[in-house]
Amino acid sequence: xxxxxxxxxxxxxxxxxxxxxxxxxxxxxxxxAGTLLDLYGEDIRARAFTTQDPLAGEAMLRPxxxxxxxxxxxxxxxxxARYCYMGEVFRRQExxxxxxxxxxxxxxxxxxxxxxxxxxxxxxxxxxxxxxxxDPIPALGDLGLLIAAVDGLTTxxxxxxxxxxxxWRPVRFRRLMERFAGQTTTPAKRAALLARLxxxxxxALIDAAGPxxxxxxxxxxxxxxxxxxxxxxxxxxxxxxxxxxxxxxxxETPLSHALxxxxxxxxxxxxLDVAADxxxxxxxxxxxxxxxxxxxxxxxxxxxxxxxxxxxxxxxxSARGRPDLPAxxxxxxxxxxxxxxxQGRSIPAVGGVIRPGLLGGLT
Amino acid sequence: xxxxxxxSKGRLMEKTFEWFGKRxxxxxxxxxxxxxxxxxxxxxxxxxxxxxxxxxxxLALGHIHLGVTGSDLVRxxxxxxxxxxxxxxxxxFxxxxxxxxxxxxxxxxxxxxxxxxxxxxxxANHGHRLRIATKYHRLVRxxxxxxxxxxxxxxxxxxxxxxxxxxxxxxxxxxITSTGETLRANHLKVLDDGLIHxxxxxxxxxxxxxxxxxxxxxxxxxxxxxxxx
Numbered sequence: 001x002x003x004x005x006x007x008x009x010x011x012x013x014x015x016x017x018x019x020x021x022x023x024x025x026x027x028x029x030x031x032x033a034g035t036l037l038d039l040y041g042e043d044i045r046a047r048a049f050t051t052q053d054p055l056a057g058e059a060m061l062r063p064x065x066x067x068x069x070x071x072x073x074x075x076x077x078x079x080x081a082r083y084c085y086m087g088e089v090f091r092r093q094e095x096x097x098x099x100x101x102x103x104x105x106x107x108x109x110x111x112x113x114x115x116x117x118x119x120x121x122x123x124x125x126x127x128x129x130x131x132x133x134x135d136p137i138p139a140l141g142d143l144g145l146l147i148a149a150v151d152g153l154t155t156x157x158x159x160x161x162x163x164x165x166x167x168w169r170p171v172r173f174r175r176l177m178e179r180f181a182g183q184t185t186t187p188a189k190r191a192a193l194l195a196r197l198x199x200x201x202x203x204a205l206i207d208a209a210g211p212x213x214x215x216x217x218x219x220x221x222x223x224x225x226x227x228x229x230x231x232x233x234x235x236x237x238x239x240x241x242x243x244x245x246x247x248x249x250x251x252e253t254p255l256s257h258a259l260x261x262x263x264x265x266x267x268x269x270x271x272l273d274v275a276a277d278x279x280x281x282x283x284x285x286x287x288x289x290x291x292x293x294x295x296x297x298x299x300x301x302x303x304x305x306x307x308x309x310x311x312x313x314x315x316x317x318s319a320r321g322r323p324d325l326p327a328x329x330x331x332x333x334x335x336x337x338x339x340x341x342x343q344g345r346s347i348p349a350v351g352g353v354i355r356p357g358l359l360g361g362l363t
Numbered sequence: 364x365x366x367x368x369x370x371s372k373g374r375l376m377e378k379t380f381e382w383f384g385k386r387x388x389x390x391x392x393x394x395x396x397x398x399x400x401x402x403x404x405x406x407x408x409x410x411x412x413x414x415x416x417x418x419x420x421x422l423a424l425g426h427i428h429l430g431v432t433g434s435d436l437v438r439x440x441x442x443x444x445x446x447x448x449x450x451x452x453x454x455x456f457x458x459x460x461x462x463x464x465x466x467x468x469x470x471x472x473x474x475x476x477x478x479x480x481x482x483x484x485x486x487a488n489h490g491h492r493l494r495i496a497t498k499y500h501r502l503v504r505x506x507x508x509x510x511x512x513x514x515x516x517x518x519x520x521x522x523x524x525x526x527x528x529x530x531x532x533x534x535x536x537x538x539i540t541s542t543g544e545t546l547r548a549n550h551l552k553v554l555d556d557g558l559i560h561x562x563x564x565x566x567x568x569x570x571x572x573x574x575x576x577x578x579x580x581x582x583x584x585x586x587x588x589x590x591x592x
Contacts, residue, residue, distance in 0.1 A: 041513055041514065042516055094443070172510070172511025172512070205470055210466070210468045211550050212466075213549070214466050214535075215531055216469065216485060218468075224480070
C-alpha cells in the first residue's frame with residue numbers, strides 16, 4: 001500500500017525536480033489501451049490492468065508515465081522542455097505476489113535537441129543526488145551501441161531490420177543471429193519449398209496449397225516467398241562481425257574501461273564509431289558532474305529486456321545490500337519513442353523515475 | 364471427508380466415473396440427470412459435480428480438495444498454477460493439444476520463425492497486428508513471449524474459433540484439437556513447432572484447501588489406490 005510517508009517522500013523528490021527547472025505535469029490514470037498495445041504488444045496485458053469503458057473502449061490503468069508524458073509533449077510542448085511528475089502506476093503481478101500492484105513514481109523527463117551527452121548526465125546526476133541519502137549503487141548501459149552494431153552489419157537490409165526489431169527480445173535476437181550466421185540447418189520442408197520455387201511459379205504453388213482464406217492475400221505470400229528466396233542467396237554473417245555483437249552483449253566493465261575495447265571492436269565494425277563517440281562524450285559529461293567513470297559499472301546490454309524501450313543510455317540506481325529489491329530508480333534515453341508517438345515528428349528524449357515506496361524500509 | 368470435484372456432464376464425466384470405478388471407487392450421480400449432486404462409495408469422499416471450467420478456480424480457492432479437469436484449463440486459469448494445485452496423476456484420457464494453426468495457403472509459414480516474420484510483414488501492410496483468435500489468452504501469450512514472437516494480437520474467441528479466419532475476424536487461431544478434422548475443413552494447418560500444451564484429464568490436489576489429519580489420511584489411502592490402479 002502507498003503510505004502517507006511514501007507520499008511525503010514523493011513530494012520532496014518532486015520539489016527537488018521542480019527546483020531543478022522542470023515543469024510539473026499530470027497525466028490521466030486511465031490510458032487508452034490501443035496506444036500501449038501498439039507500443040508494447042500483447043505482453044503489456046500481462047503487466048497492466050485492463051478495464052472497459054462503455055464509450056472510449058478498452059483502457060489501462062497507467063502502467064507508466066513515459067508514454068502519456070511523451071504524447072503530451074509531442075502534441076505541443078515547448079522545445080526544449082523539462083517535465084516532472086508524481087503519481088500512482090499500476091502493475092499486474094502474475095509471477096511474484098509479493099510485489100506491489102500500485103506504487104508511486106516520481107519522474108523527470110528532458111526533451112532537448114542540444115547536447116544528448118549532457119542531458120543524459122543531467123538526468124542521471126539529478127536522480128543520483130535525490131537518492132544520495134541512501135547511497136545507491138549505480139549501473140549503466142547503452143543500447144545505442146547494440147543498435148549501431150546491428151546497423152553496421154555487412155548483410156541485407158532485411159536481415160538488419162529483423163535484428164533491429166528484436167533488439168529488446170534476447171531469445172529471438174539470438175535465434176536470428178544464429179540463423180544469419182549460418183549456424184542452423186534449413187528444415188527439410190523449407191529446403192523442398194525453396195527448390196520448387198526455383199523452377200515453379202510462386203502464384204501456382206500458392207493456388208495449389210488451398211483456398212485463399214483470411215486477410216493475408218496471395219500477393220503477400222508471394223512477396224514473402226521472394227524474400228525467402230533472396231535470403232537464401234545472402235551470404236552468412238562474418239564470424240568477426242557476429243563476434244562483435246557477442247562481445248557487446250557480454251561486456252561488463254567499469255565505464256572507464258569500456259571505451260577502449262569498444263574502439264577495438266569498431267575496427268571490425270566501423271558503424272560502431274559514432275555510438276562509441278556518444279559513449280565517450282557521455283562519460284566525460286558524467287565526470288564533469290562528479291561521477292568518475294571508474295566508479296560506474298557499465299554493460300552495453302543493460303536495460304535490454306525492460307518494458308520501456310530504451311534505445312540509448314540506460315541506468316539503474318539500486319539499494320545497497322538489498323539485491324532482493326527492484327531498482328530504486330531506472331531511466332534511459334528513448335529517442336525512437338518520440339518518433340513513434342510524434343506522428344512524423346521526433347525529439348531526443350531522456351528521463352528516469354524513482355520509486356519512493358522502496359525507500360521507507362532502507363536506512 | 365474430502366471434497367472431490369468432477370466434471371458434471373459429457374464424456375469427461377463418464378470417463379472420470381469409469382476411471383475411478385476401475386480403481387475401486389464408485390462415483391455416481393444422485394437423483395435425476397439434471398441434478399448436480401453425486402455420491403461416492405468406498406471412500407469418505409463427497410462428490411461435487413461442477414463444470415470442468417470452474418474446477419481450477421474451486422481448487423485454487425480451496426473449496427474442493429481434489430478435482431478432475433483438463434491440464435490446459437488449470438494452466439490457463441490459474442497464475443503460477445503449480446503453487447496452487449498439485450498434480451496427483453494424469454488420467455490418460457481427454458487428450459487434446461493446444462496448437463497454433465494458420466491458413467494452409469500460407470506455404471511460406473511452417474514454424475514460429477516464419478510466424479514472427481509474417482507478423483512484421485502483416486503489420487506493415489495492414490496497419491494492425493496479426494490477430495490470433497483463441498480462448499487461451501494466457502497460454503498463448505506466455506508461449507509466444509517465451510519464443511520471442513512479436514506484433515501479434517489476441518482476439519477473444521469462445522467458440523467456433525476455426526471459423527474466425529474465414530470470417531476475417533482473425534488471421535490465425537490457437538485452439539484445442541484432438542483430431543485435426545475441423546482444422547482441415549477450415550483450410551488450416553498446424554505450425555510444426557506450434558504445440559503450446561498437450562492437455563489431458565488430470566486429477567489435481569488443492570494446496571489452498573484445509574487438510575485435517577483425517578482428510579490427509581483419506582487422501583493418502585485414496586492416492587495409493589488411484590496411482591496403482
